[in-house]
Amino acid sequence: MRDVPEWSGGARAGPTAGHADPDGADPGPRSGEPPGGGPVVLGALPLGGESRLLGCLLVAARPGAGFDADQRALLELYADQTAAGLEAAAARTLPARTEPSPRTGPGLLPRRGGAFVMTVHTGRMAADDSVLDLLGIAPDAFDGNVSTLLEHTVPDDLPALMAIVEPGRVVGDQQLAFRIRRPGGELRWLGLRCRVQTDARGAPARVLGVVGDASYLRPSVDDVSLVQRLSAALAGATTIREVSRVVVDALREPLRADRVAVAELEGDRLVVTLLDPPQPDAWPESWRSEWRSEWPDASCHTLPTLEGALREGHVSLWPADTGLEPGLAGIGPGGLAVLPLPAEGRTVGVCLVGWDREHRFGAEERSLLTATAGMVGQALTRAHALDAGHELATMLQRSLLPRKLPDLGGGTAVARYLPATRGLEVGGDWYDVIPLADGHVALVIGDVQGHSAGAATIMGQMRTAIRAYAVEGHPPDVVVAHANRLLVGMETDLFATCCYVDLDMEEGIAWVVRAGHLPPLLRLPDGTTLETAAEGGPPLGVLADAEYPMTEWGLAPGTLLALVTDGLVESSSLPMEEGMRAVRGLLAAADPADPGRVADELLAHHHRRDDDVAVLLLRYDGMRVRPIRARWAVWRLPDAVMHARRFTARTLRSWSADGALDMALLVVSELVTNAVAHTRGEVRLDLTLAGDRLRIAVNDTSPRAPVRAASTDWEATGGRGLLLVEAVSTSWGSLPLGGGKQVWAELTVERTP
Structure with missing residues (x-):
């Protein structure tokens, strides 16, 4: 086996650039002046990593000898160990911040250290005398087996050390602080840093390591x-x-x-x-x-x-x-x-x-x-x-819940979810906030029966289905009825509760549909809290032909709307009535200026939970700038596009928003032409002005989404309409609607005085 390089400590690892020895001894040769005279080969290693550079370690070798690959690796490990010692010693001796920093010299370097090389599959080791001295083993008594060194390790630290030297677990660079007990009973802290070398097949073959005295780690x-x-x-x-x-x-x-x-x-x-x-x-x-x-x-x-x-x-x-x-x-x-x-x-x-x-x-x-x-x-x-089963289910549920709620014009929505603290499975609580057309937003909260990965899967399917039905433009009762029939058709033994709120952010009118779920709570601007008397139907997945009535409310700006699952208000030791009263009391005392803090306060009193908890809050502020809308039914005549352009021009002039009239007319021409030429049935043009944003939308009865041309061939007679729309508008897109679609584009306009 190859001999390993030996040193007696960092203070003697190489030239010290003239630092005096703390004991007054001669510091030895100056930098560039080797023992005995003559040229040398110098190596420089940085002390510290990217986040904090502490200094530099210099090592010297005779010309012709240099440093082979093993020595380079060991010196790099020793530099890392020296940096750790420097950092610890500096922290121990650092004076008040108003005084100058101490001078870094040999006294701060590890005084004792050595190197070893171990063959992984045989457990044979070559260690220099410094390593053996640290362990209290006489050089002539060492048999070359790694097990002999492990015998001196404190039992509590043995598993971590075995993870480094066992053949099947050796990976990458390692570092470890561990304790050994010397023959006289003395307990000593040692620092180990090692590097794994692989064979031609990529399997661990050898471990190069340095061991140093880590007495600075000696605990009280x-x-x-x-x-x-x-x-x-x-x-x-x-x-x-x-x-x-x-x-x-x-x-x-x-x-x-x-x-x-x-x-x-x-x-x-x-x-x-x-x-x-x-x-x-x-x-x-x-x-x-x-x-x-x-x-x-x-x-x-x-x-x-x-x-x-x-x-x-x-x-x-x-x-x-x-x-x-x-x-x-x-x-x-x-x-x-x-x-x-x-x-x-x-x-x-x-x-x-x-x-x-x-x-x-x-x-x-x-x-x-x-x-x-x-x-x-x-x-x-x-x-x-x-905990692998619980982690898998938790990861599944995290991936199915929305990672971020959308920004809403006229309100602020926040949500919180807490898993149950008992049992190894998770439940099916979910929530969602869905922006809809015409300034509406849908707030949804639900709970699938049971606690299992299956419940979390059904939760994800219900959330996706309700979002799809809502975006299509169905009214709230139809959205919930469709979701109910879907769950019944899935032939699962699980059912789900749900509360769906469609809120008009312009008018403050809310339509509520409940499917076996708790009613929403309202905190009015004066601090009064109400448990709303919203009608309800059976849970989803119970009756295929169930009906879900709607209840209408009016919200004043400053109202806080709270949707919760039963895990927040009910447990084995808390009746639901008492839980609802407690939540209402917390809402009444909360400051609605920060909905996130309100949600945190609702959850702060539930440290031990039998069930999952989901909370969805929305503070309704009302819109400062009310959008203006106008609609036009497009006639299927040869001059349909002309009439649509005239309607658009008249409308924008009446709104004093004709600063971008040419661009708006171009977008209207292209979208209406596509709808009339490629679809059948009713075509409608909608114009909406909110501040300086003009939204142009064309609805038709074809569910087929528009396709933008794959290549830009300006000599072609078709396929350029959407390219023009994309070029002149700030954004554009397509939304599915019940029995058709909507193609829209937005422009920035300047309103004339």
Whole structure:
């Protein structure tokens, strides 16, 4: 086996550029002046990663010897280990911020370290004397087996170490802090960094590693006790939520932290599993904007510093005024700790610990956080295996719910969804907000019977069907009746409840249809709350010919409309009547200026839930600028387009909106020509002016959507109409309608005084 390079510590790894030894000894040769004189080959390695560069490590070799591939890899690993030691030592010795920073010299480098090379499939290892000395093994007593070294490892740290050296689990670059017990009983912290080399087939063949003294990780007696309690608590945690709660309880109080977040890493997204405190206003704005369910999730690309820390893979400590991006600085303005959570050779998540006041990081905290990270990563992986069915159903339900609600003219809509905290399955609660034609919007909330992946699947089908029927232009009672017949025809044993509200955002008139669901709640502008007396029909999927009557209301600007599922107001210990009274009381006391906060307050009192909970709120503000509309029935005559153009010109002039008349007439000509030439039946022209936006829509009885020409051949006599419409309008499109379609285009117009 190849011999491994040996060094006695970072202070002697190469030229020190003239730094004096702390003990007063001669510092040795100057830079470029090798021992014994003569030229040398110098190597320079950066200390630190992309997110924080700490310095440079210089190493020297005789000409002709240089550095082979193994030595290069080991030196890179040693540079990473040295950077970690520098960061920890600097944090331990950092003076007040008003004093100058300490000079980085040999005294801050790891004093002891060594290298090893291990053959994966045989477990044979070549280690230099420094490694053996750290472990307390005499060189002549080492038999070359990795098992001999593992015998000295503290049992609690053995699983994490085995994950690196076992043949079937060796992957990528690894780093680990672990404890060994020397022959005299002394407990010592060591830092390990290693790199895997593969054979011609891509299978792991050898592991190159460096081991260094990590005494800066030596914990206090209190920290040892805390780690032991954390280990015991994690052993009993069987779900991801329980693991996250154990971590928050273990870290926030002992570290006096103001915020703790635990998140899993799914691809390039962080999926939060627990935040403490749970209130959205305690977290940065970028996190609140991603708050669509119980917890937010965000792309790692929006947090480049965090992305870099996860890539480097070791605990990062950021003091106050580091200059982090707002999404991180808002978590810990006084200091932020980032703990990548490793397991099975990869980073499975991250834990963020933040302080509001300026926080001074010490070596003891690094010890605690480093030990915590390894245990939590393993616990999360174990919880995933135990909780796989629940995670699959939860992922299915997340994908079926809308990720973002649309912006509405004349109102603001927010939604929240919470899964049940009991059982391993999820329910079929859903919600949706559907913009419709003529300034209408549909608000839908529903609940499929049962708690299973099947219920979530039916939920997705019902949501899609109701959205399709609504967009086609059917009235509310017809939409619900169609959805009922669809569910009956699916021959499933499940049924669903639903509440559908069609709201005219211009007039404030709402039409409500209930299918076995709770009635909506209203909070009037004066604070009065009402449980509306809306008529209802049976749940969906029960009777094929069921009728669903409509109830009409009028809403004043400032009214808050609340749609909820029964999980919010009913449980085994809470009768529905009492639950409805409690929700009405919360609505009456809430400030409707922030609907999102109102939704959070409704959910804040439900920590233990027997059922899923969905909440959909809309604050109706009314439209500041009322749209103006005009309609024209197009006659099927040879001069039909001329009459449509004349109607458009008269209308726009009467609206003082003839600033874009030529463009509007061009769009009308093309859309009406296509409808008359390619369809049969009634054709209608609709003009709508809202502010400076003119919408031109042509309705016909053909369900076939218009097709834009695939190629731009300007010598052709047909196929150019839609190209012209696209060129002159700000946007255009096609909507299906009951028995036909609508082709529309929007223009920006200037209104004349």
